[in-house]
Amino acid sequence: MPSNDVEHTGRRIARIRKLRGYTQRGLADRAHVHYGTIFKIEQGTRQASPAVLAAIAHALSVPVAELSGLPYMAELQQEHLDGLIQPIRESLDVYDLGVDDTITPRSLADLADQADRMCELVRATNLRTAAAELPALIHELTTAAHAQPSDRAWAALASLYRTAFDITTKLGFHDLASIALDRMAWAAERASDPTTAGLRQYLRSLAYLRAGQYRTGKRLADVGQKTLSLAAPSRTRDAVAGQLHLGAAVLAARSRDGGTAIGHIEEARRYADLTGEATRVFWLSFGPTNVAAHHVSVLLDQDQYAQALTVAKGIRVPDDWPASRAAHHHAEIARAQLWTGRADAAFKSLLEAKRLAPQQTKFSPTVRETAAGLQSAKRATPDTLAHFVHWLGLR
Secondary structure: OOOHHHHOHHHHHHHHHHHHOOOHHHHHHHHOOOHHHHHHHHHOOOOOOHHHHHHHHHHHOOOHHHHHOOOOHHHHHHOOOHHHHHHHHHHHHHOOOOOOOOOOOOOHHHHHHHHHHHHHHHHOOOHHHHHHHHHHHHHHHHHHHHHOOOHHHHHHHHHHHHHHHHHHHHHOOHHHHHHHHHHHHHHHHHHOOHHHHHHHHHHHHHHHHHOOOHHHHHHHHHHHHHHHOOOOOOHHHHHHHHHHHHHHHHHHHHOOOHHHHHHHHHHHHHHHHHHOOEOOOOOOOEOHHHHHHHHHHHHHHOOOHHHHHHHHHOOOOOOOOOHHHHHHHHHHHHHHHHHOOOHHHHHHHHHHHHHHOHHHHHOOHHHHHHHHHHHHHOOOOHHHHHHHHHHHOOO
């Protein structure tokens, strides 16, 4: 089991702070975070919210991932997932090499179906199967696209690169995720598909959201909307446009611009009224439910935890909502419950996230921070909480 020194976000902050020569109060001033918050985070008695963690990372001039500890290599090795990363990396390197004479591709229809299947596996959080099968499929479809170029072939290849982004992001390899997005742009340009190009800008904005670079993320969301204006009207275009507004809403909330955030939520709700539940449109989970879930996220990022829980009570998750999205929602609810003093309810929400998406939950920084907060609170049943913390790889 990893030591607490490895997994404690606050201890990472303290170590880097000291290397930079800052006192806790000095770091608080640079990050525009209350001194008491820095003190409690370093002591491990308070969670570092995403916005606070991003502010501290910026003040220390380090990536957010360095403070959160991503990727969690010990746990990846335990799950036998670490060995699946290098083949993905290698498959992303052959994009411009043309036809591989050692590969005889299947029909484009079969390959397009397989690209959809990869998306479905990720939404079901079967990361191991998706990561194991993806590299060979990328090699095969790369050869097929070069051998018989067509919009459909390039679009299917762009979808595989999107899956590579999803997998590497969930497992914490953000450098590789950036490469996957570059490859997605390359394929989308050849597909002459502004909707896929707009989707790629949405995914890029998410990458900058996770990195705490909110201004750039908001600019990318704006570029995505402009790109979509080139697409013909369709339900697919509307779903991507709505999802871009949801991403922009969270970026604005993290930037403490609540009015703009709610404005984007309202725009997304307008699109959701047109599309209905569009869970299979680009596998975005867009629709009224996702708009409501993002409203909860926006409130959480403004520290309005009680109001977030009130909105969450009104959400009725559809039966076909992807496990990945549902699990993430329960993890966010757990954070709100912990911060409002409902530790037992928070633990139940974490267990529900684990039930729905065990692999995703295990590698979620939000889950790990919340579990650490519960451990500090010591209000959940000790043996069951200890078992959960051990499963995460925390002490």
